[in-house]
Amino acid sequence: MLMEMFIFQWTFWLLLMAFHKLACGLEGYDYQEVTCSQGLSQCSVMNEMPLNIPQSDVVDVKKLTAKVELCCGDNAACTICLLIDTQLYVQVEEDMDQHRHNQEANNSTVTAFVALCYKTPQTIPACKRVSFTVKHTTLLQNLATVSLIISKPAGISFSSIVLVYSDELMQPIKVDVPSLDEVCSQKLTQQHIEECHMPQVSSVINQEMNQVELKFSAINMKFPSMCIQYEANGICQIWTRKTIPLHSVAPCLCLQVWEDDERRPRRFRSCPFKNEWFLHTSLLRNNLSTSVVYAQMNNRGQMLQWNVSAPCRLEGEVWPCRRTGRHSCIEIEGFRQLLNKTTWKQRNGRWVKMVVFEDINLQLSPCVMMKVGSEADLPLGPFCHHNSAARWRWCLLLVALLLLVSLATLMLCYLHDFVKKCVRRASRGVRTSPHVVLLSPPGVDKDISEKVCDLGSLLKQQKLSVCVDQWSRREQHSLGPVVWLHSQLLHSKSRAVLILTPGALELAHESSNRHQEAEGDFGDVPLIPSPYSDAFTASLCLIHQDKQKGRVGQRFLLVTFDPSVVKRHAGSAGLFEGLELLHIPSQTKTLIYELGKGKPGLDGD
Structure with a gap:
């Protein structure tokens, strides 16, 4: 039964120590170094169970000291070390005489040990058993010392409190481990400490x-x-x-x-x-919020409450004053208070402060002035009650309104002609540079489309305002080809450049015939092709209207990349008759010159 209890006890403590080491982490595992004084030999150290710390009958602990230092090797990381120095008194009693007589007279030795333990308030104790051999003949007055260095003691970190003791009945020694900030402030060690x-x-x-x-x-x-x-x-x-x-x-x-x-x-x-x-300066001008509140005290007296909010706490002076102008305010004597940083409170990321002036005459509509920093700083304010500030704002608004009315009356009386000219100019539009619209017939091939885009880019380089129908497909889809084309031609100095291809000539010929049939059979009602199909077809209708009004060639210009189209156009009379046709690239300079003249478009078409 006793054997079973002994085995259970040892198993329990083994599991407890294993759990303790696991909780402390691998970095908590320590290693130790022991040094013994004269008279002690064969010193060794091993872990000891903290339960029922054994006591030696040979030695007594006379004095125990401990401290924490950093152990730093050459070009190696520094670690925390616990240094424990123990002064021992070796007993020479009569019951040991017989033991010594059994050994050689001049070489009598006794095996002994001392237990040294340490703990923190958050961890379980850890104990070390230092064993050694005592040679009495070499002892000095039966005294000896044992020094133990424990590197990386388990559970001890920076700012910890360590209790060191040798006996459960002994008053433990308290050791304060330096904080990480203290250690890292030392330039000689901070580069070798990972935590720094x-x-x-x-x-x-x-x-x-x-x-x-x-x-x-x-x-x-x-x-x-x-x-x-x-x-x-x-x-x-x-x-x-x-x-x-x-x-x-x-x-x-x-x-x-x-x-x-x-x-x-x-x-x-x-x-x-x-x-x-x-x-x-920016803080005082842009980041300062203040408010003035009139209130009544419990004794029916009157008080003025001033609240200020800023990112930083301010120091200076604050006092009430009686306002005599927009920026002038005469101090009301006897109420000046100091601003200091100790009474501010932080709310929603800003520092706030409240100052109260008691027993003040609110009939004076008092405001508040403030001075921040040294005496050379200019006062800030006045900060007034919202009613007082509102009166000043309403007065300023009324004066400004009267000035505006007077100024407007003078302008209408003496500058009537000038206003009419400005209105006319505004009605003509704000665009002053020539505006060019490039229109391609439907179904052109990729080569023609690329040449049209290149022509548009060339014209933009000549400081002309250019719009290519291929660049505005989405806008045409949302507005419709007719509305889109009218919006482009309504600009001042607008010109439409039509790209002629063999297909475009056929389309124009067909459109001209249908217009003639429509005029003969149905009056002014146009037939298909519908102008709502694409912008080029819509332009054919506008050209037809210009010819009827006798102003053909003012808004429209023809361009082609195919020499055969020039010959066919020269020998035919139809919708494009009277319009100038230029061949690109041979007549590019002529085109730029014609468009640069900026012939004005016709409003209202």
């Missing part, structure tokens, strides 16, 4: 783009986590962009960057804008 490595951020103000550009030096070449805060103790808001709008930047804006890595918990924080004086 952190990304950094620098900023460049780009006033042309109205933004601040952020540049990061990430360890793993990836975008680190970042937050921005107004004031060093303000709420840090997560930021995921590499730029910050300039209107959001204030002198007190601070940046924090870090990596999402438990091995590198440190954050890099900087406040790079505190010396940018133009941001101080």
Whole structure:
């Protein structure tokens, strides 16, 4: 039965220690180095169960000291080390005499040990058993020392509190582990400590783009986590962009960057804008919100409440005043108060402050003035109650309205002719440069289409306003070919250039015949081909109308890329009779000259 209990107890503690090491992680595994003084030999160290810490009958712990240091090797990473120094008193009792007599007189030795334990408030104890051989003849006054160095002690990290003891009844020694910030502030060790490595951020103000550009030096070449805060103790808001709008930047804006890595918990924080004086001016002019409220106290007295909101806390003075003009306000004596940074509160990312002036005469419609910074700074304000401010705004609005009415009356009386000329010019349109519309007949091949587009690009290079029907298919579909063509020809100095092909000549001949038949049989009602099918066909109807009104050749010009079309057009009389035909590319300069003259189009057609 006793054997079963013993086996169960050892199994339980083995499982507990295994769980403890697993919870601490592999980096929690420690290794140790022990040094013994004169009189002690064959020193060795091994792990000991923290349950019922054994005590040696040979030695007593007289003094125990401990400290935490960084162990740094040559060009190697530094680690946390726990140093425990123990002063021992070796007992020489009568019951040990018999043991010594059984051994050689001058070489009497005794095997002994001492248990050293450490723990943190969050972890279970870890114990080390230091065993050694005592040679009494070489001891000095029965005293000896044992020094134990434990590297990477399990469960101990920066800022931890470590309790070191040798006996369960002994008062433990408290050891404070330095914080990570303290350790990383030492330039000699920070490069060898992995936890000290952190990304950094620098900023460049780009006033042309109205933004601040952020540049990061990430360890793993990836975008680190970042937050921005107004004031060093303000709420840090997560930021995921590499730029910050300039209107959001204030002198007190601070940046924090870090990596999402438990091995590198440190954050890099900087406040790079505190010396940018133009941001101080922008803060006071554009980023300051104030309000003035009239209220009554519990004792029926009157009070003035002034609220201010800004990205940064402000220091200075504030006082009530009686307004005598738009920008002038005489101080009401006896109410001046100091502004300090200790009484501000942050809400929704902005710092707010409330100042109350009690027992003040509200019949004076008091306003508030403020001075920020040194005595040389100019006062800000006056900030007035909304009723007072509204009266000033209504007065200004009324004066401005009277001035506008008077000015308008004078302009109508003395500049009537000038106004009429402006109206006429506006009715003619705003386009002053010649406008050219290139129209292709339906069903042209790819080669003709490319030449038309090239011609349109050439005309645009000559500073002409050009519209090619092939570039406006979507607009023609939404408006309709007729409406689209009329909208293009309504521009001042508009010319339509028709691309002639053999098919276009046949289409014009057919259209001319049908117009003649329509006029003979049905009066003014046109027959097919319908002008609603495409813009080129719609232009044929407009050419027919121009010929009837005797103004053919004013709005339309013919162009062809085929020499045979020139010969056929010269020997035929029809719808295109009287229109000038130019061959491209041989007469390109003539075309540019004709279009550049900018013959005006006819309004109302």
